[in-house]
Amino acid sequence: MRSLKQRLITESALIAGLAAWFLMSGRVPAYVLPDPLAVAGAAWDLLTDPALAVHTLASALRVVTALAAAMAAGTVLVLAAYYVPALRGLVNERLTPFFNAFPTLGWAILAVLWFGITDTGVIFVQAAILLPFVLITLWEGVSNLDAEMVEMARSFTRSEVRVLGKVIAPMLLPYAFAAVRMSYGVSWKIALIAEIFGTNRGLGYLMTLARSNFDSRMLFAAVLVVIVLVFAGDRFVFAPIQRRLTAWRAA
Numbered sequence: 001m002r003s004l005k006q007r008l009i010t011e012s013a014l015i016a017g018l019a020a021w022f023l024m025s026g027r028v029p030a031y032v033l034p035d036p037l038a039v040a041g042a043a044w045d046l047l048t049d050p051a052l053a054v055h056t057l058a059s060a061l062r063v064v065t066a067l068a069a070a071m072a073a074g075t076v077l078v079l080a081a082y083y084v085p086a087l088r089g090l091v092n093e094r095l096t097p098f099f100n101a102f103p104t105l106g107w108a109i110l111a112v113l114w115f116g117i118t119d120t121g122v123i124f125v126q127a128a129i130l131l132p133f134v135l136i137t138l139w140e141g142v143s144n145l146d147a148e149m150v151e152m153a154r155s156f157t158r159s160e161v162r163v164l165g166k167v168i169a170p171m172l173l174p175y176a177f178a179a180v181r182m183s184y185g186v187s188w189k190i191a192l193i194a195e196i197f198g199t200n201r202g203l204g205y206l207m208t209l210a211r212s213n214f215d216s217r218m219l220f221a222a223v224l225v226v227i228v229l230v231f232a233g234d235r236f237v238f239a240p241i242q243r244r245l246t247a248w249r250a251a
Contacts, residue, residue: 145172
């Protein structure tokens with residue numbers, strides 16, 4: 001457990017930040033810095049009011065879909081490079097640098113040209129940007145596989161599928177979850193940018209409307225909702241699953 005001193009410092013910083021926000025909001029116009037209570041109320045509406053929650057749900061579904069697509073594509077490419085050494089140069093020296101260097105704005109513009117104002121375009125942008133994170137992290141896991149354990153497993157069975165499922169996959173789980181937890185937060189950041197260009201639903205779309213209407217309250221509320229969803233997803237979904245699936249390593 002964290003020490004009492006560490007907890008006090010952590011919570012004091014949060015309280016001090018909120019207090020400063022509250023004081024500053026009373027000194028400037030609402031469109032510059034809205035009241036934190038008003039922002040909290042708008043954020044609650046984004047989670048509970050059906051007319052607004054549909055935008056939050058749309059963004060969340062896109063994030064989950066894009067994350068799943070990036071993980072699936074990255075896993076296939078990494079395993080292909082692992083089992084077929086001739087592909088390693090293509091995956092590690094060509095595809096990974098290409099996707100890693102391609103700018104976010106470039107993907108967003110291409111998605112609009114290729115897919116129009118659709119959910120597919122937004123998901124495509126997110127998955128394309130997440131892919132290098134997955135490739136780099138999973139290849140690090142493949143590079144650190146216990147070669148002796150893999151060789152021992154192959155001496156007991158001729159089925160490479162069994163070796164993959166029983167030995168290689170469990171050893172890659174920590175790296176896979178590291179990729180998921182990192183990509184989940186990044187995906188939300190990408191989602192807001194992609195939705196500005198390529199959709200008429202979602203938190204990014206609401207932020208565009210809020211900017212046009214000088215509605216800082218809704219702008220801050222959308223950002224707050226994203227922070228809450230990223231924190232909650234990592235703390236209460238991914239972290240417990242990772243602990244449960246990798247408990248054998250501790251044992």
